[in-house]
Amino acid sequence: SSAPCSLADVMSEQLARQLHEEGSPFPEIPDTDLDLSCAPEADTSSDLILAQMLQMEFDREFDTQLRREEKKFNGDSKVSISFENYRMVHPYEDSDSSEDEVDWQDTRHDPYKAVKPTTTPKKGFVGKGKNITTKHDEDVCGRKNTARMDNFAPEVQVGDGIGMDLKLSNHVYNALKRHCDTEQRRSARLHEKKEHSTAEQAVDPRTRLLMYKMVNAGILENINGCISTGKESVVFHANGGSFEEKIVPEECVLKVFKTTLNEFKNRDKYIKDDYRFKDRFSKLNPRKIIRLWAEKEMHNLTRIKKAGIPCPEVVILKKHILAMSFIGKDHVPAPKLKDAILSSEDMKKAYYQVLNMMQRLYQDCNLVHADLSEYNMLWHDGQVWFIDVSQSIEPTHPHGLEFLFRDCRNVATFFQKAGVAEALSVFELFNTVSGLQINSDNEADFLAQIEALEKRNEDHVQKSSRKIFMDTSEGTYDV
Numbered sequence: 162s163s164a165p166c167s168l169a170d171v172m173s174e175q176l177a178r179q180l181h182e183e184g185s186p187f188p189e190i191p192d193t194d195l196d197l198s199c200a201p202e203a204d205t206s207s208d209l210i211l212a213q214m215l216q217m218e219f220d221r222e223f224d225t226q227l228r229r230e231e232k233k234f235n236g237d238s239k240v241s242i243s244f245e246n247y248r249m250v251h252p253y254e255d256s257d258s259s260e261d262e263v264d265w266q267d268t269r270h271d272p273y274k275a276v277k278p279t280t281t282p283k284k285g286f287v288g289k290g291k292n293i294t295t296k297h298d299e300d301v302c303g304r305k306n307t308a309r310m311d312n313f314a315p316e317v318q319v320g321d322g323i324g325m326d327l328k329l330s331n332h333v334y335n336a337l338k339r340h341c342d343t344e345q346r347r348s349a350r351l352h353e354k355k356e357h358s359t360a361e362q363a364v365d366p367r368t369r370l371l372m373y374k375m376v377n378a379g380i381l382e383n384i385n386g387c388i389s390t391g392k393e394s395v396v397f398h399a400n401g402g403s404f405e406e407k408i409v410p411e412e413c414v415l416k417v418f419k420t421t422l423n424e425f426k427n428r429d430k431y432i433k434d435d436y437r438f439k440d441r442f443s444k445l446n447p448r449k450i451i452r453l454w455a456e457k458e459m460h461n462l463t464r465i466k467k468a469g470i471p472c473p474e475v476v477i478l479k480k481h482i483l484a485m486s487f488i489g490k491d492h493v494p495a496p497k498l499k500d501a502i503l504s505s506e507d508m509k510k511a512y513y514q515v516l517n518m519m520q521r522l523y524q525d526c527n528l529v530h531a532d533l534s535e536y537n538m539l540w541h542d543g544q545v546w547f548i549d550v551s552q553s554i555e556p557t558h559p560h561g562l563e564f565l566f567r568d569c570r571n572v573a574t575f576f577q578k579a580g581v582a583e584a585l586s587v588f589e590l591f592n593t594v595s596g597l598q599i600n601s602d603n604e605a606d607f608l609a610q611i612e613a614l615e616k617r618n619e620d621h622v623q624k625s626s627r628k629i630f631m632d633t634s635e636g637t638y639d640v
Contacts (some may be wrong), residue, residue, distance in 0.1 A: 334628075365420070395417050400413070410476070471518075473485035533568035
């Protein structure tokens with residue numbers, strides 16, 4: 162039996178360590194393949210380090226499970242959702258970089274940072290007598306201004322002025338500071354504009370998401386490059402997929418209407434007096450006006466296609482993005498009539514096609530293109546195609562006949578310059594298309610008669626609507 166010992170000896174850590182070294186009453190545990198994922202040299206004598214190691218292991222298991230859930234959630238989707246924000250980023254987690262590598266940008270003490278020039282003491286001067294140097298000294302101020310450039314915004318490249326012993330005068334430094342502040346405010350405004358509106362390339366985050374959704378839904382296989390850019394829209398080429406058992410054309414275009422109306426704010430005259438959209442027009446919300454504009458083009462294209470006039474076929478409309486069939490072949494768009502190189506016979510054929518299409522557009526579709534010119538007509542497969550009908554209006558529009566006269570002037574001028582001897586004059590073309598008989602060879606007189614006719618039609622429409630309103634009111638009162 163062991164000799165008795167005092168309570169102080171029993172509570173002694175030294176005695177406990179001695180007993181542990183003499184032999185443990187527990188049998189040795191055989192080696193197993195269990196990986197505790199702890200380095201053998203890790204110090205486990207501290208409870209804090211042990212707790213941190215266990216926390217790291219828990220975090221790794223959580224992150225692994227999170228990645229598994231992310232993969233299951235996204236599946237084969239072309240647009241994936243990231244769960245990275247929910248990861249347990251642990252300060253003790255090993256990084257991929259080597260231990261010797263230090264990111265000096267994240268440390269307070271950068272060994273490569275240039276030494277800033279010594280500042281003058283609080284009393285405002287150093288030295289005595291002739292050797293006195295005040296805080297207003299040109300060299301001291303110049304070096305201090307150079308050092309202050311480090312406080313400019315990160316995107317301003319100031320260079321190593323301190324290393325070059327650069328001396329900036331107060332005038333130059335103040336001018337630079339004002340410029341940097343102005344640029345910072347400007348970039349903030351531009352960033353906000355890019356986030357909330359479609360600018361030059363018309364692809365803001367909202368528009369990009371809509372395009373991704375169209376690809377993800379299978380309507381489009383993929384979206385290729387930009388075909389053309391105009392003041393109101395940007396057109397992209399895309400490969401078609403399928404949509405609700407409807408075969409989408411193999412080649413499509415996406416017409417993305419810009420949500421900035423700065424370049425054509427006067428365009429509201431085409432839509433605010435159109436009775437089809439009059440009640441829904443709101444000048445206060447540009448984004449909704451653009452959606453209305455895209456919807457107007459869709460309805461006009463549908464009506465034109467139904468009459469058998471060559472034009473793009475509508476696939477689908479998503480807010481301010483209109484998907485249509487592609488006029489061209491193998492990613493090469495059909496040339497505009499302005500750029501097409503045609504023989505005299507083909508040009509004559511094109512003229513008669515345009516004349517026939519204008520008549521059918523006016524009489525069968527009850528529409529006026531309102532922006533018809535050689536820029537909005539394509540030549541493809543020996544046929545003229547009408548495009549860009551978002552501004553097209555009905556002849557009952559208060560300015561419908563004026564727009565028709567402008568279209569006739571553009572068409573007559575183009576074909577007369579192209580050498581088509583059979584081309585009618587603008588006055589003859591207007592009467593042929595509209596079926597009216599306005600007799601005048603003077604443009605001012607001709608336009609005056611058109612405006613008088615429009616005024617008469619407008620008064621007639623207002624009287625009819627007033628009569629209908631009165632009848633409705635009386636009927637309601639009798640009831």
